[in-house]
Structures are given as C-alpha cells and as structure tokens.
Amino acid sequence: MTTQGDVLVSIQRIARRFGDVVALDDVSIDIRDNEFFALLGPSGCGKTTLLRVLAGFEEPDAGQVLLGDTDLLALPPHRRPVNLMFQSYALFPHMSVERNVAYGLEREGTAKAEVRTRVGEVLETVGLSELAKRRPSQLSGGQRQRVALARAIVKRPRLLLLDEPLSALDRKVRAEMQLELKRLQHDVGITFVVVTHDQEEAMSMADRIAVMHEGTVQQVDSPVDLYQRPSNLFVAQFIGTSNLFAGDAVTGGIRFAGRTLPGVVVGEPISGASRLLVRPEDTVLVEPRDALLSGRVIETQFFGGVSTVAITVAGHDVPVLLTRQGAPSAVRDAEVHLSWDPAKAVVLSA
Amino acid sequence: MTRIGWLRLPLTLTYVFLYVPVVVLVIMSFNASKSPFSWGGVSTHWYAVLAGDQNVLKGLGNTLVVAAGATVLSVALGTLIAVGLQRHSNSSFLDSFALAPAIVPDIVLGIGLLVFFSLISVTLGLHSVLLAHVVFGMAFVAAVVRARLSQTDPSLEEASRDLGAGQVATFFRITVPSIMPAIIAGALLVFTLSLDEFVIAFFTDGPSTPTLPIVIYSMVRFGVTPEINALASLLMLVSFTAVLAAQRLTRLTDSV
Numbered sequence: 001m002t003t004q005g006d007v008l009v010s011i012q013r014i015a016r017r018f019g020d021v022v023a024l025d026d027v028s029i030d031i032r033d034n035e036f037f038a039l040l041g042p043s044g045c046g047k048t049t050l051l052r053v054l055a056g057f058e059e060p061d062a063g064q065v066l067l068g069d070t071d072l073l074a075l076p077p078h079r080r081p082v083n084l085m086f087q088s089y090a091l092f093p094h095m096s097v098e099r100n101v102a103y104g105l106e107r108e109g110t111a112k113a114e115v116r117t118r119v120g121e122v123l124e125t126v127g128l129s130e131l132a133k134r135r136p137s138q139l140s141g142g143q144r145q146r147v148a149l150a151r152a153i154v155k156r157p158r159l160l161l162l163d164e165p166l167s168a169l170d171r172k173v174r175a176e177m178q179l180e181l182k183r184l185q186h187d188v189g190i191t192f193v194v195v196t197h198d199q200e201e202a203m204s205m206a207d208r209i210a211v212m213h214e215g216t217v218q219q220v221d222s223p224v225d226l227y228q229r230p231s232n233l234f235v236a237q238f239i240g241t242s243n244l245f246a247g248d249a250v251t252g253g254i255r256f257a258g259r260t261l262p263g264v265v266v267g268e269p270i271s272g273a274s275r276l277l278v279r280p281e282d283t284v285l286v287e288p289r290d291a292l293l294s295g296r297v298i299e300t301q302f303f304g305g306v307s308t309v310a311i312t313v314a315g316h317d318v319p320v321l322l323t324r325q326g327a328p329s330a331v332r333d334a335e336v337h338l339s340w341d342p343a344k345a346v347v348l349s350a
Numbered sequence: 351m352t353r354i355g356w357l358r359l360p361l362t363l364t365y366v367f368l369y370v371p372v373v374v375l376v377i378m379s380f381n382a383s384k385s386p387f388s389w390g391g392v393s394t395h396w397y398a399v400l401a402g403d404q405n406v407l408k409g410l411g412n413t414l415v416v417a418a419g420a421t422v423l424s425v426a427l428g429t430l431i432a433v434g435l436q437r438h439s440n441s442s443f444l445d446s447f448a449l450a451p452a453i454v455p456d457i458v459l460g461i462g463l464l465v466f467f468s469l470i471s472v473t474l475g476l477h478s479v480l481l482a483h484v485v486f487g488m489a490f491v492a493a494v495v496r497a498r499l500s501q502t503d504p505s506l507e508e509a510s511r512d513l514g515a516g517q518v519a520t521f522f523r524i525t526v527p528s529i530m531p532a533i534i535a536g537a538l539l540v541f542t543l544s545l546d547e548f549v550i551a552f553f554t555d556g557p558s559t560p561t562l563p564i565v566i567y568s569m570v571r572f573g574v575t576p577e578i579n580a581l582a583s584l585l586m587l588v589s590f591t592a593v594l595a596a597q598r599l600t601r602l603t604d605s606v
Contacts, residue, residue: 055512057511078511079514086505086509090503090505090509092524107513151513
C-alpha cells in the first residue's frame with residue numbers, strides 16, 4: 001500500500017559545475033516518502049548528475065541533501081541507505097545471479113541463513129527463482145534488468161535510484177517493465193527516483209515529475225498538472241504536443257492577429273510578449289460564428305483510435321494541430337473554424 | 351585471395367628466415383657428435399651432460415629465484431599502477447612515465463641502474479637483479495592490466511560501493527576478479543622476459559651469483575657446444591609455453 005506523505009529526501013540548493021559547464025544550478029526538490037518520483041529532461045540537463053549526487057558518486061559544489069534527519073552528503077556511498085540501479089545494470093560478470101543479489105547483504109554482515117531467505121524472496125518477487133544459478137552473460141536484457149532491480153531492493157533501502165532503467169530494453173519489453181516497476185514500487189513500499197529522458201515513461205509511471213533543463217528545475221508536479229498547467233514555455237513544449245500562439249498578454253488571454261485569444265494565467269500575472277498554449281485535443285471545430293480562429297486544412301491523418309488534422313492559420317507559421325477520437329472531422333483544403341474552452345488554454349511568458 | 355597469391359612467397363620466406371635457426375638449434379641439441387657443426391646421430395647425451403653441470407644448475411636456480419621474485423613484485427606494483435592510472439588520474443605525464451621502462455633500451459636501463467645502485471651503495475647480487483627486473487616488469491604488467499581495465503565497466507566498482515562494500519573490499523572482490531586474466535597474462539610475460547634477460551642482469555648482478563643467461567654467455571665464449579643447444583631448447587620450451595598460455599588467457603578475456 002502506498003501512503004505518500006512526509007518529505008523523505010530534501011534536496012536543498014545543490015550546485016555542481018564541471019569546468020565551464022553548469023550541470024546543476026541551485027536545485028531544490030522535496031521527494032516524499034513512498035513516492036514514485038521522476039527526474040525528466042533532455043540529455044545534459046543535469047538529471048543524472050543529481051542522481052549521482054544522491055548515490056554519493058558526485059560531490060556537489062554547494063547545497064545540502066537531507067534524508068529524514070540525516071545529512072546524506074556526509075556519508076560515503078557505501079554507508080548511505082540508498083541504492084542505485086545502474087543504466088548498464090553493472091551486474092558482476094563473475095558471479096551467479098544469486099551471488100550478485102546476495103553481495104549487498106553479505107557486505108552488511110547479515111547472517112548466512114537470512115541472506116539465503118531474503119535472496120530467495122526477492123528473486124521470487126522479480127520472477128527469477130529458476131535462474132538463480134545462471135551467470136549474467138546467460139540472461140536476456142529483461143532478465144538482467146530484473147537481477148539489477150533485485151540486487152538494488154534486497155537491502156531494503158529508504159530510497160531506490162534508477163538511472164534510465166528501461167533504456168536498454170526493446171520496445172515491447174519496455175512497456176511490460178513499466179507496469180512491473182510500478183507494481184513493484186507499490187509492493188515493496190520503497191521510494192523510487194527514476195531518471196529518464198522519455199516523457200511517456202515518466203508520465204506513465206511517476207506520481208510526480210521534476211522537469212529539468214540546463215541544470216535547473218523547471219517544474220515539479222503530477223503528470224496531469226504538468227500537462228495541463230505547465231509553468232513555462234520549456235515544460236509546455238517538452239511535455240506532449242502543443243499549439244503555441246505568440247502575442248502580447250492582455251486580460252483574459254493574448255492579442256493575436258488583431259483579436260483576443262482567451263486563456264488563463266497560472267500563478268504570477270504575465271505582461272508583454274507571451275504564448276498561449278492549447279493542446280491539440282482541446283482544439284475543436286465549430287460554426288463560423290463561434291470561431292476564435294479560421295484556417296484551411298492542409299493534412300489529415302487517421303491512426304485508428306484517434307485522428308489528427310493540421311490547419312494553417314494566417315499569422316501563425318506552423319500548422320495548428322487538432323486531434324479527436326475516431327475518423328478525421330474535416331477534409332483536405334476545407335475552410336474550418338477553430339475554438340477551445342478558455343479554461344483549458346494557458347498563457348505563458350515567452 | 352588469388353590476386354594476392356604472390357604475396358605468400360615473401361611471407362613464407364620470412365617465416366623460414368625466422369624459424370629455420372630455431373629448428374636447427376633444436377635438432378642439433380639431439381646431436382650425438384661433439385662438434386656443433388657435424389651430425390653424428392640422434393642422442394640425448396647432451397641433455398644428460400646438462401643435468402650434471404653444476405654451473406648451469408646453479409645459474410638456473412638463480413634465474414628462477416629472480417624471475418619468480420620479479421614476477422610477484424611486478425604484478426603487485428604493476429596492477430596498482432594500472433588501477434591508479436585508469437581510475438584515479440588523467441595525467442598523460444604519469445601515463446607515459448609509467449610505461450617508459452618497457453621501451454627504454456635495456457643497455458640504458460642496465461647502466462642507469464648500476465650507477466644508481468652504486469650511488470646508494472647497494473651491494474650487487476640476486477636482489478639487485480631482481481629489483482632491476484621489477485623496473486621493466488611492472489611497466490609491462492601495468493600496460494596489460496590497463497588495457498583490460500579500460501574495457502571493464504567502471505560502474506561495476508560503483509555498484510559494489512553502492513551495495514555497501516568499502517574501497518578495499520571492492521578492489522579485491524570486484525576489480526581484481528574482473529582483471530584476473532590480464533594479471534595472469536602479465537605475470538607470465540614478466541616471468542619469461544626475466545628468465546632470459548641478459549643485458550640488465552649483466553650490469554646489475556654480482557660476480558658470485560650469475561643468472562642462467564650470464565652462465566650461458568660465459569660458456570659460449572669458449573665455443574658453442576651441443577650442451578648449449580640442449581639448454582637453449584629447454585629455455586625455449588618454457589618461454590613458448592608461457593607465452594602461449596598468456597595469449598590464450600588474453601583471448602579468453604576478450605571473448606567474455
């Protein structure tokens with residue numbers, strides 16, 4: 001059972017630079033107990049550096065990390081109640097699956113009998129009991145991933161870090177493992193922090209996501225809030241597909257091509273150059289008298305469950321996208337009229 | 351393949367040039383005749399003579415002591431150098447200096463060590479030869495082990511630390527097992543190099559403890575006898591075995 005609540009890890013004002021490159025710039029994040037948390041961002045955004053700071057393989061130039069009441073940064077990696085699942089899995093090639101999993105417990109000096117029981121239990125949890133005697137080189141990618149996971153959770157860490165856990169798997173196995181990871185996180189009740197560059201992966205697994213860009217945290221929110229209420233342009237563009245209209249902010253929306261496009265402002269009031277974000281599925285075709293914008297259909301695509309219509313609108317240099325359930329609702333070259341629910345459009349500072 | 355068929359000729363000639371002397375030497379070691387230049391029938395006589403030659407046996411004993419000692423020390427120091435250079439340094443200065451003794455001409459190393467030993471007033475003997483062999487031996491071990499280390503995933507060591515092992519436990523339980531084939535290959539390499547090393551030993555040895563190559567040299571000064579051929583054949587057998595074993599182990603490493 002997942003009961004999320006108190007802050008487990010408090011990352012406070014962490015900074016790290018490598019020469020001229022700023023990997024982490026004043027990063028502060030609170031991660032709650034029992035949470036499935038994702039650090040999401042393009043490569044080079046600092047997410048892996050932050051993960052390595054938590055594991056103890058990277059020392060920040062400034063800042064503090066508290067795990068409960070303990071100062072995490074004061075502990076060397078092998079004394080932290082934190083385990084990391086490596087992107088390469090880093091299974092010890094000269095040891096069998098069970099010896100790999102037992103390694104962490106043996107280093108703690110756990111009694112032999114207990115090591116055996118716990119290794120047996122955790123291998124059963126990840127469904128690998130049959131393969132306990134195999135060497136890592138005799139396993140498939142998905143099986144290796146499970147061994148790495150078993151090895152990381154057998155010590156029952158307070159915090160489990162996963163570095164791009166699914167990137168080495170092919171597409172089909174990846175979808176399975178997404179569900180598997182989420183189930184496992186519920187079952188073992190450990191706080192998970194996943195680093196990923198794949199927004200779908202983060203959205204489908206995480207309770208909350210921190211979107212990072214160029215060493216700074218852009219927004220920390222639930223997947224739904226990130227999608228519906230991005231706090232800046234980067235997040236809006238990084239998460240999902242979006243229609244972004246450029247114009248000056250006015251009360252209740254932005255000025256665009258001589259008219260006001262309605263939308264809401266989240267948080268601080270915005271003035272000057274702005275963008276209005278409307279998601280393709282919130283964009284609808286309406287009668288001319290209800291139209292906010294008009295344009296011409298240049299392309300339609302049908303994907304079975306959903307369809308997409310691309311529309312050129314005067315004053316907007318990329319096509320406006322519209323998605324809807326079922327077959328396309330317009331034909332190519334047709335003159336169409338667009339609208340949206342103003343409550344679902346967001347005004348963002350440009 | 352057929353277009354470069356004519357290239358087989360120089361290839362064959364090169365191999366003939368390389369191995370005919372060796373084959374002749376081995377055949378002549380079974381010569382019954384006293385003269386090294388005429389054939390007098392097959393015999394193992396010279397191997398018997400060799401087994402009874404006190405000088406040769408003493409030299410062999412000295413050489414084995416030096417080779418074994420140099421191997422042990424070279425492996426320990428060379429492995430540490432390799433780990434240090436690969437994991438904890440990115441100085442190209444340290445890099446080239448660690449490998450230099452393997453490249454510096456033996457004569458330079460020999461004279462240099464002799465001057466150095468007399469400067470710090472070390473008496474010459476087997477211990478000084480042993481130390482001298484460690485100088486180039488650890489460079490070879492460092493080179494071989496480093497090549498292997500550069501292919502192992504550094505996150506293995508991080509994983510070990512992450513799972514609660516300290517640095518020492520990580521070194522012995524994770525690092526050493528993953529570079530073991532290279533350590534063995536390096537050890538065999540140093541052993542065979544030390545076994546027939548003459549130039550450096552000649553400069554750094556004391557008069558009362560000649561190593562086998564020095565014994566052979568003094569024997570050859572009065573002409574090559576078939577006894578020398580027998581001895582050379584045996585040495586070759588040992589070197590070949592060691593080198594083949596080293597190659598096999600390196601190949602095993604690559605395939606993992």
